[in-house]
Amino acid sequence: MKLKVPLGQRYLELELAPAKIDELHPHEEVIPEHLERLKAAFAVSVYQRNPIIVDSRTGCVLDGTHRWAAMKALGFKWVAVCRVDYLDPLVELDSWARLYRVKGGLSVEELLAGYELEPAAPGALSERDLAVIAGAVYKVPYGSAWEAYRKVREMDERLSSLLGKPSYVARLSVEGARVEGVALLPPRLRKEEVLELSRKGLLLPPKSTRHVVPARPMGVNVPLKLLRADLLDAELFDEYIRQKRPLVVKPPLLLDREYGETILYFS
Amino acid sequence: MAQEFLVGFRLSEPPRAGEALEAALSEAKASLEAMGVALKGWDYDGSERLLLVHISAPPELLERAAEGIARALSGTAGAEARLEKLSRDTFAPARSAVPSQPVAGFLLRAASGGLEGYPLGRDELLALLLFYFVGCDRERAILAAPFLGLDSDTVKDALDGLASKGYVDLAKGALLKPAERLLNAAIPALRARASRVVEGVRVVDEEGNVEVFSAEKLAASLYGSGVPQSLIPAILDSLSASLRGRSVVSKRALVAMVSALLEDLEPDAGAGVRFASYVYALDRVYVRVGASLSKPRWSFLRRLSREVLGERGLTPPPRLVELHAELLAREVRELVSSAPWGFEGRVLELEEVKRLAELAAPKVSVAWLELRSASAGELASEYWSRGVSGVRAAAESSDCAERKELALRGVLLLSSALLLLAGALPSNFVRVNLGALRSRLSKLPEDVRIGASRLCTLSAAVARSPAIAAPRESRKLAKALGELAEVAERLASAQRFIA
Numbered sequence: 001m002k003l004k005v006p007l008g009q010r011y012l013e014l015e016l017a018p019a020k021i022d023e024l025h026p027h028e029e030v031i032p033e034h035l036e037r038l039k040a041a042f043a044v045s046v047y048q049r050n051p052i053i054v055d056s057r058t059g060c061v062l063d064g065t066h067r068w069a070a071m072k073a074l075g076f077k078w079v080a081v082c083r084v085d086y087l088d089p090l091v092e093l094d095s096w097a098r099l100y101r102v103k104g105g106l107s108v109e110e111l112l113a114g115y116e117l118e119p120a121a122p123g124a125l126s127e128r129d130l131a132v133i134a135g136a137v138y139k140v141p142y143g144s145a146w147e148a149y150r151k152v153r154e155m156d157e158r159l160s161s162l163l164g165k166p167s168y169v170a171r172l173s174v175e176g177a178r179v180e181g182v183a184l185l186p187p188r189l190r191k192e193e194v195l196e197l198s199r200k201g202l203l204l205p206p207k208s209t210r211h212v213v214p215a216r217p218m219g220v221n222v223p224l225k226l227l228r229a230d231l232l233d234a235e236l237f238d239e240y241i242r243q244k245r246p247l248v249v250k251p252p253l254l255l256d257r258e259y260g261e262t263i264l265y266f267s
Numbered sequence: 268m269a270q271e272f273l274v275g276f277r278l279s280e281p282p283r284a285g286e287a288l289e290a291a292l293s294e295a296k297a298s299l300e301a302m303g304v305a306l307k308g309w310d311y312d313g314s315e316r317l318l319l320v321h322i323s324a325p326p327e328l329l330e331r332a333a334e335g336i337a338r339a340l341s342g343t344a345g346a347e348a349r350l351e352k353l354s355r356d357t358f359a360p361a362r363s364a365v366p367s368q369p370v371a372g373f374l375l376r377a378a379s380g381g382l383e384g385y386p387l388g389r390d391e392l393l394a395l396l397l398f399y400f401v402g403c404d405r406e407r408a409i410l411a412a413p414f415l416g417l418d419s420d421t422v423k424d425a426l427d428g429l430a431s432k433g434y435v436d437l438a439k440g441a442l443l444k445p446a447e448r449l450l451n452a453a454i455p456a457l458r459a460r461a462s463r464v465v466e467g468v469r470v471v472d473e474e475g476n477v478e479v480f481s482a483e484k485l486a487a488s489l490y491g492s493g494v495p496q497s498l499i500p501a502i503l504d505s506l507s508a509s510l511r512g513r514s515v516v517s518k519r520a521l522v523a524m525v526s527a528l529l530e531d532l533e534p535d536a537g538a539g540v541r542f543a544s545y546v547y548a549l550d551r552v553y554v555r556v557g558a559s560l561s562k563p564r565w566s567f568l569r570r571l572s573r574e575v576l577g578e579r580g581l582t583p584p585p586r587l588v589e590l591h592a593e594l595l596a597r598e599v600r601e602l603v604s605s606a607p608w609g610f611e612g613r614v615l616e617l618e619e620v621k622r623l624a625e626l627a628a629p630k631v632s633v634a635w636l637e638l639r640s641a642s643a644g645e646l647a648s649e650y651w652s653r654g655v656s657g658v659r660a661a662a663e664s665s666d667c668a669e670r671k672e673l674a675l676r677g678v679l680l681l682s683s684a685l686l687l688l689a690g691a692l693p694s695n696f697v698r699v700n701l702g703a704l705r706s707r708l709s710k711l712p713e714d715v716r717i718g719a720s721r722l723c724t725l726s727a728a729v730a731r732s733p734a735i736a737a738p739r740e741s742r743k744l745a746k747a748l749g750e751l752a753e754v755a756e757r758l759a760s761a762q763r764f765i766a
Binding site for chain 1: 413
């Protein structure tokens, strides 16, 4: 079912539909523990509550990689998706900054020994920079987007082992803000880069991209028995969705996390 | 002014059973109604133990409504529920994208039928109807379109076209005069398509009782006799064709026609014989009363109905007794028609029939059940406050079918309260209550009588108003509801029984 969601003067086009699970492509790796938790949840659930958000052109999974992986591992043939035109400027792409608490008096040079850290003036960072903020600001040079994120993965592993698991916040909210501890700021990718990496099967580390789709369907509750079948009747799926009566919920909505987008809640 | 919100609750433990949540929320729905808050839906995410409840309420009542829901969850579902902060102000503002079911049904039917003969093209007329029914909100119309089988882009373009033709003002979200005139003509005409095929045919039975033919009643009898549901529409259609042009038909002829149709449709099922046997089941049943046997004729059933309904010390109105007796007859028929091929006769004990009568009583008068644990005065007071809230909530509703539903519930409760005051047992039906109330106006205290009479007139107008209302009809209903609320308030201040 095609939906046109009004957003001020503009409309975002979404399509709720079933998709063959093998025809979708992730662009990020999964966190194994999170995947196991979701597999256990799906094994006892009767519904897929929220559709996975995918690019309408390429089938690249933009949001819901863990759900997709869990359902694939459990043998589902189909998955309920919300297709969106990823290249629509209304869909925003940011990255997740990692924030680590510093214990003791370790300096960033010691923590990240072996990495090239170029001091930079505060406020001189561009969104394409891979940066570290720890009192002072440092840039970490890289060649390609893939190389940048390979470095992010290694630096994250190093910092996590020394300082503990980080918390994740939108990169945009860290830039220019005062940072306690150490902040690792992955570069903000271009949408074309994400699609290209996904097409090549080069998966970014978990929590690399932060997609903001300004309207999101939730609570569609598609029965899993429909998604297990080899063949799925698209008309039946459409009619199933059509009988729902969505609520438009204004942001912010706090559920498992804070949603800053308009929610179409299919209660 | 009521607004829509999502309210979230985190349950301390999973509910004992899925049904327990349903029961708790259904209980909460009734208690919220008394405050003028409507519980419109809910969704439970078991993995998060998060319950989201969709309510429509004035913002100042949100806290109280949430407390009421939490109480019901704890009492009925046995789960402690903590109010969850869903938004900056705890409650998340929400808005229904799609109109209520009756309105959606009307639009779906309109979209599937012919819409010729109007000055607008099909797409424009459908877009205009949709725009009007979603409160003249362009964005909502575009969002709702696919749920009604319409294309969002087509609706968007049609609305732009309507604006350029001077039918709607999209910026102000308003209908302009030509649109109002068109809708005042088109909506009643489109509604009329659903009118019954057979109307006004009278049925006379073997005892000379006359009633108007009712397709619903026939469908219920067919269903009760075990006729497969899939055959029922075919039978009703064929019967409609046979009855066209007639003003009266005997019950025996009607039963014969239906039996013949059943034999034609399913010759190997014996459904024709079973149906006749079901209809005439009462002729072969005897009730043991003391040492003698009585046939459960209508007079017997009515007497028993009057006795059971009168157990609460209030007089049951004659129409209520009739409805109950009909229901009792159906229960008796179902009890004795379980034999696959008719039966030869059966003797029932009076106590057994009385038990059936007691089970049937709440189906025609829920007050009968509620009077077990409350006095007539207490119940009248509760009904009154819920009725007034219902009428007020109806006046504020922007969806015409929802407004009608709330209004109907409101007038049912108000008329029930006045009947209780007049010493009569209220029914579950507005028309029955208003008829009974009119005949009892003289028994009401003097300071209530005039107001109650006006309340009857206004309630009847509200009850008769169409659920799918054209702009003119909608204004008329709004006026009647406004006056009804005023009359109810005047009555409340005149009468000490009303809290």
